[in-house]
Amino acid sequence: MAVAIREIETRSALVRSRIPGVEFVINPYLGCGHGCRYCYAVFMRRYSRYHRESRWGEFVEVKKNIVGILAGELARKRKTGSVFFSSVCDPYQPLEKRYQLTRGCLELLRNHGWEISILTRSPLVLRDIRLLRSALDCRVGFSIPTDDDRIRERLERAAPSIPARIEALRRLREAGIRTWAFIAPMLPMDPVRLHRLLAPAVEYVMIDPLNYVSRVEGFFRNQGWGYALSREYGRKTRRELRRLFGKKAR
Ligand code: SF4
Helix, strand or coil, X not given: CCCXXXXXXXCCCCEECCCCCCCEECCCEECCCCCCXXXXXXXXXXXXXXXXXXXXXXXEEEECCHHHHHHHHHHHCCCCCEEEECCCCCCCCCCHHHHCHHHXXXXXXXXXXXXEEEEECCHHHHHHHHHHXXXXXXXXXXXXXXXXXXXXXXXXXXXXXXXXXXXXXXHHHHCCCEEEEEECCXXXXXXXXXXXXXXXXXXXXXXXXXXXXXXXXXXXXXXXXXXXXXXXXXXXXXXXXXXXXXXXXX
């Protein structure tokens, strides 16, 4: 599916965060080419001047000047902090290959000794493995909401496959980078298989249910996955994952 691209100017890079343990977030893009059906970040359209009526996943606004803006912000900071990439887009969505904005921001943060935390669905993060290794404190997480790539395909149409994500985690870990997985939202899955595939590649996992049920309810029912919408499914699956991952579950 074609994605409408628009280059825009931003006035800020570091945004104060309410996420526990994270001081700042950086979102180099407004919109996300991965276009997950259940995406929680759809509300971001209201901040767009150009795509308020567009479908999520079909536009991306590229904050072309964000690296320069960040450079200025870091120069004015008296102390270092921690930054999370990203809260309302994937920092390694397909356009990052061309624009390298995440990379540019990471270079600056590394040079200033900031803590870096990344959450993505894309093995494109491997492009920056050397840079990440040289950061003072860096961890990389992958969203792995199911072990079943056929389910991923239907819900995250433009995102990389589950095996590719797990392989990327494995390579990052092998390179000495701290890795984790966000098992969220818990989609239909085989928890035993997911644990077997994922556990060797991560230091820890975090688990979260499907929070925006109304966005996918009809689709889930059409696919015969209605059972996975219930609170009971969420409770049972989380309990099973916590048991399997043991001390790795946070
Ligand atoms: S990768 Fe994340 S931000 Fe992008 S569409 Fe999927 S859930 Fe939304």
